[in-house]
Amino acid sequence: xxxxxxxxxxxxxxxxxxxxxxxxxxxxxxxxxxxxxxxxxxxxxxxxxxxxxxxxxxxxxxxxxxxxxxxxxx
Numbered sequence: 351x352x353x354x355x356x357x358x359x360x361x362x363x364x365x366x367x368x369x370x371x372x373x374x375x376x377x378x379x380x381x382x383x384x385x386x387x388x389x390x391x392x393x394x395x396x397x398x399x400x401x402x403x404x405x406x407x408x409x410x411x412x413x414x415x416x417x418x419x420x421x422x423x424x
Contacts (some may be wrong), residue, residue: 363421382410 361419364379385392391399414420 360421367421380410382406 353362384406387399387403390402
């Protein structure tokens with residue numbers, strides 16, 4: 351719905367990067383969780399909640415795009 355990877359796919363990709371021998375030994379992982387997403391879905395509807403998640407992910411992706419090698423997933 352948002353155009354970004356689902357969490358499980360993204361975590362597998364991150365794990366693969368961590369296990370690579372030729373990757374950097376340092377980094378940063380930012381995890382953003384919307385703790386009341388189910389409630390938000392009920393209150394404003396799934397479509398609007400998905401749009402909100404997508405807008406948040408778009409802002410984070412824009413910031414991450416300035417970092418070489420950054421991976422982005424919801």
